[in-house]
Amino acid sequence: MVASGTQPNVVTLVSILPACASLKFLDLGKLIHGCRIKVGVDSDMALMNALIAFYGKCGNLDTARSLFKGMVVRNLVLWNAMIAAYEQNNAGTDAIKLLRRMQTENVEYDYITIVSVISACASLGALNTGRWLHELARMKGFGTNASVTNALIDMYARCGNVDLAKNVFQGLPHKSVWSWTSIIGACASHGHGDDALMLFSMMKEQGTKPNSFTFTAVLTACRHAGLVEEGRKHFESMIKDHSISPGIEHYACMVDLLGCAGCLLEAYKFIETMPVEPAAGVWGALLSACRIHGNVELAELVVARLSRLDTQTVTSYVLMSNIYAEASRWEDEARLSNLMRKQLLKKLPGQSYVEVN
Structure with missing residues (x-):
């Protein structure tokens, strides 16, 4: 142009x-x-x-x-843009302060303002401020806005109060796929796997179609509850019944589920048959499971695969070193520690110095 x-x-x-x-x-x-x-x-x-x-x-x-x-x-969009910038950059306290300043200066705020500050509270774990925002949303007529309610469910869950998250969800006159996904994810992340799966069944019974994010939450619930068969069933259903292609996050959930349940070889074969290149996080989930179950030989294979990816090499070496130590394989632990030191030296930039009298 x-x-x-x-x-x-x-x-x-x-x-x-x-x-x-x-x-x-x-x-x-x-x-x-x-x-x-x-x-x-x-x-x-x-x-x-x-x-x-x-x-x-x-x-x-x-x-x-x-x-x-x-x-x-400054118009409202400008205030909202600045609050969102604070929230996106882990400056949640500043986002809250800016909303309070809007109130002091009698600047009208909207549901977008509230959503950003609720998200900031979720990151901070600021439950009391989040409850205050919930009340503000009600007073302003945003109490049943989908974006606000989803943010509230997420905030209450991340602040550790799943009951309040459920209260918000149950009070919704219309439940969207995002509302269902938010509450399923809230239950899943706090170890309420059975509740999460029950909600998923209710969601389907009421005619709401799950999306890929819903299945991430469902597989996470299976992982936390140790429900291997349920996890396998939902992973297959996602593909066959809902025509959703699994993403890296779904594969990582399945590997984590299988690995934590002790099905290490099945998890390894599952990764090998993935139609997409396994990301470091997928191999990392299996490596962590190898440590839990003390499988040194498989852990070595996983570290070799991670080394080929050339990402998180040092992190995987640290974990492998711990696995060797826990298995009392001290020579291997010492060898890997030396290799780690060499890797770190290679990554250090060249340095020079000036000698001063």
Whole structure:
């Protein structure tokens, strides 16, 4: 476009920034940021909203904050973009403070504001603040908004209160696939596997079709409850009955389930038959299971496969070293420790020093 002599306008810049954010193209986004003066839209509200969202998603919180502070007039989208930037960058306390500042300055907030701050509370484990936000949502009429309720279910679960998560779910007049998935995941992550599977059965009985995220939650529930046969059944059903192609996360859940149950060889063969290249996390799940069950020989095979991937090599070596030590194979443990030291030395950058009198 620029090469042909056509100058971009504000609509062009605003349209490109979300793509840059999704792809984490920080340098290109900065170039667009620099274009705003040339195009003559230095303080355009839509562009500033897009820039703050872009910098937040790319992890450049300082620049996002600087842009926000530099705006004399701020609309709701701008406040929401800054709160979301805080939440995305593990600055949940700042997100909560900004909502309180909105209240102090009498700035009207919407359900998007509430969802972002609830997510921040989930990351912080801030249950009391989360309950306060729940009440705010009710007062503002957002109490049954799907995005808000899903965020509340997730927040209560991550704060360790599954009962409150269930209360939110049970109070929903209409339960979407995301609502079901949220509560199934909440039960699964807290070891309530039987409850999670019961909810999954109810979901299907009521005619709601599960998606790939639902099956991740279901397989996680099977893993926590040690229900190997149930896990196998749901994995097969996902493919045959629901035409959902398993992703890496589903394979990792199955390997974790089989491994923790002691079905190590089955887990290994399961990985070998995967139609996609197994990620390091899949092999890592099996390696952890090998440590639990003291299977040194299979652990060595897994470490060899991880070494070929050239990712998390040091991490897998540390785990393998522990496996050797727990099996009293001290010579192997010492050999691997030496190999780890060599690996670390290779990764260290070259250094120089200046001698001072």
